[in-house]
Amino acid sequence: MELFFANGVLIDQNTGTGNAHKCISINDRALQYGDGVFETLRIVNGDIPMWGYHQQRLKNAQNILGLPLNNFFSQWNEFIATNLSRVESGCAKLIISRGEGPRGYKIPQPAQLNWWLSITELPDIATKEKFRLTLCRHTLSRQPTLAGLKHLNRLDQVMARSEWSEQDNIEEGIMFNLDGDVIEGTMSNIFWLKGDQLFTPDLSQEGVDGCVRRWVIAQQGHSSPVIIEKCAKLDQLLTADAVFLTNSLIGIQKVTEIDSQVITQSTKIETLATEFNRQFIHG
Amino acid sequence: MELFFANGVLIDQNTGTGNAHKCISINDRALQYGDGVFETLRIVNGDIPMWGYHQQRLKNAQNILGLPLNNFFSQWNEFIATNLSRVESGCAKLIISRGEGPRGYKIPQPAQLNWWLSITELPDIATKEKFRLTLCRHTLSRQPTLAGLKHLNRLDQVMARSEWSEQDNIEEGIMFNLDGDVIEGTMSNIFWLKGDQLFTPDLSQEGVDGCVRRWVIAQQGHSSPVIIEKCAKLDQLLTADAVFLTNSLIGIQKVTEIDSQVITQSTKIETLATEFNRQFIHG
Numbered sequence: 001m002e003l004f005f006a007n008g009v010l011i012d013q014n015t016g017t018g019n020a021h022k023c024i025s026i027n028d029r030a031l032q033y034g035d036g037v038f039e040t041l042r043i044v045n046g047d048i049p050m051w052g053y054h055q056q057r058l059k060n061a062q063n064i065l066g067l068p069l070n071n072f073f074s075q076w077n078e079f080i081a082t083n084l085s086r087v088e089s090g091c092a093k094l095i096i097s098r099g100e101g102p103r104g105y106k107i108p109q110p111a112q113l114n115w116w117l118s119i120t121e122l123p124d125i126a127t128k129e130k131f132r133l134t135l136c137r138h139t140l141s142r143q144p145t146l147a148g149l150k151h152l153n154r155l156d157q158v159m160a161r162s163e164w165s166e167q168d169n170i171e172e173g174i175m176f177n178l179d180g181d182v183i184e185g186t187m188s189n190i191f192w193l194k195g196d197q198l199f200t201p202d203l204s205q206e207g208v209d210g211c212v213r214r215w216v217i218a219q220q221g222h223s224s225p226v227i228i229e230k231c232a233k234l235d236q237l238l239t240a241d242a243v244f245l246t247n248s249l250i251g252i253q254k255v256t257e258i259d260s261q262v263i264t265q266s267t268k269i270e271t272l273a274t275e276f277n278r279q280f281i282h283g
Numbered sequence: 284m285e286l287f288f289a290n291g292v293l294i295d296q297n298t299g300t301g302n303a304h305k306c307i308s309i310n311d312r313a314l315q316y317g318d319g320v321f322e323t324l325r326i327v328n329g330d331i332p333m334w335g336y337h338q339q340r341l342k343n344a345q346n347i348l349g350l351p352l353n354n355f356f357s358q359w360n361e362f363i364a365t366n367l368s369r370v371e372s373g374c375a376k377l378i379i380s381r382g383e384g385p386r387g388y389k390i391p392q393p394a395q396l397n398w399w400l401s402i403t404e405l406p407d408i409a410t411k412e413k414f415r416l417t418l419c420r421h422t423l424s425r426q427p428t429l430a431g432l433k434h435l436n437r438l439d440q441v442m443a444r445s446e447w448s449e450q451d452n453i454e455e456g457i458m459f460n461l462d463g464d465v466i467e468g469t470m471s472n473i474f475w476l477k478g479d480q481l482f483t484p485d486l487s488q489e490g491v492d493g494c495v496r497r498w499v500i501a502q503q504g505h506s507s508p509v510i511i512e513k514c515a516k517l518d519q520l521l522t523a524d525a526v527f528l529t530n531s532l533i534g535i536q537k538v539t540e541i542d543s544q545v546i547t548q549s550t551k552i553e554t555l556a557t558e559f560n561r562q563f564i565h566g
Contacts, residue, residue, distance in 0.1 A: 023306035024314060026287065026399055031307060033437040034317035093386065103376065103403060105444035105469055116309050120386065142461060143424035146438060153436035154316040155429060161388035162349065178425060186388055
């Protein structure tokens with residue numbers, strides 16, 4: 001199963017119907033400057049249960065980057081109801097670009113957004129018994145203004161992800177900031193448990209504020225311990241009672257090794273993961 | 284005159300011949316992640332006189348980003364000789380992408396680069412008598428590893444360029460780093476003269492190392508005063524004997540106003556501009 005939509009129109013990849021829409025222009029600002037944002041969505045029974053969290057991040061992009069997303073938002077629910085109802089399970093990548101423009105950084109007024117949705121099979125994300133992290137040498141750019149957004153300027157992640165390959169038995173890499181603080185994985189956020197408190201890095205200077213991350217933070221006092229967002233060095237993770245990663249595809253994934261050191265486990269993480277799955281996957 | 288080449292093949296925009304090549308894939312990593320670089324080239328009498336400087340920056344990208352550019356370099360001279368010989372004057376934008384890949388940041392092995400060249404009329408770059416700079420509030424991301432490269436992650440420039448519009452009588456904006464140091468213009472490098480010395484910002488932490496900038500630095504002791512690359516605050520520019528900008532289209536452009544304050548002028552800048560034009564424009 002592979003589906004591709006351009007600005008809401010299904011492009012039939014066999015007959016070529018609508019190929020004109022599949023053709024992305026050299027003048028598109030996503031290609032020229034990375035001028036846009038993306039979201040990785042998990043489809044469950046024809047719906048996107050976490051959409052509220054994705055939409056909140058897109059609204060942040062609307063405010064900070066000035067992307068005019070109101071028309072997009074007003075069409076989205078009907079688009080999903082019409083087109084995804086028969087997709088039982090899948091992974092969708094949504095890219096929203098500022099659209100085409102003439103030469104130069106200046107934003108065309110009015111901008112005419114382009115958006116694309118690619119739907120593919122859910123990758124193999126069964127909870128893994130062994131989940132091993134490496135330490136990335138490539139550090140994150142510091143940019144407080146854009147911190148938290150999932151924009152299309154992602155060379156940092158490309159560089160970090162190139163530091164290990166399949167043979168290394170590594171599932172994810174930890175990225176640090178310029179001060180050597182732990183910030184996130186290349187495609188996930190990170191949490192650690194110490195006593196009765198959960199910690200996650202402060203993302204005010206760099207990093208992507210993930211949807212599952214915000215859900216975990218919103219749980220505090222309910223199914224999750226109190227959460228503290230703070231700067232931390234690697235030793236705090238290595239001496240934690242448990243470490244886990246989050247993203248919209250894996251949900252909550254416990255970490256078993258960091259840089260070949262064994263990480264202790266806690267049943268509190270399983271309780272949180274069960275609650276997440278109940279709300280968003282098997283609800 | 285508008286010409287467009289995809290991977291070295293001319294795409295006829297009237298007949299549609301070769302349209303398949305003009306169709307940029309949704310899976311292209313330039314679109315997905317900004318995983319690539321670009322160059323803005325000035326064409327003079329069918330040639331690109333500054334190509335050596337552009338090539339040097341591309342070689343830096345080859346080393347730092349791991350872009351496999353050897354095949355591209357080996358084809359380039361013949362491509363130019365075959366296709367640009369009748370272009371008397373123009374502006375070319377070269378984009379080189381890591382190419383298509385499956386979902387995920389991981390770099391496909393081997394990567395199959397895509398490159399596109401768009402040739403348009405030279406914009407109006409006659410040396411302007413009034414050249415006024417504004418001060419951009421949006422600061423540059425800090426990223427020492429990628430500093431100097433002209434990669435496709437350019438949201439900082441998009442944000443900064445959106446701070447003024449045509450009615451403001453502004454020609455360019457000065458961008459600062461997170462410490463408040465002057466770094467560059469949104470599409471140019473910056474120099475200032477004080478006594479017998481020329482200064483330009485240190486670009487080791489952020490910024491784009493322009494071709495004309497490197498030419499100016501290489502002139503020291505010949506037609507240019509001694510150059511110092513350093514961190515500097517705005518007041519050093521406002522109290523300078525002269526300020527000028529550089530890029531491959533405008534060459535060397537004196538600045539007349541910064542944030543509505545008049546900047547003094549020096550004939551030393553004109554001497555340097557004359558030498559630049561002799562070597563690269565009217566040579």
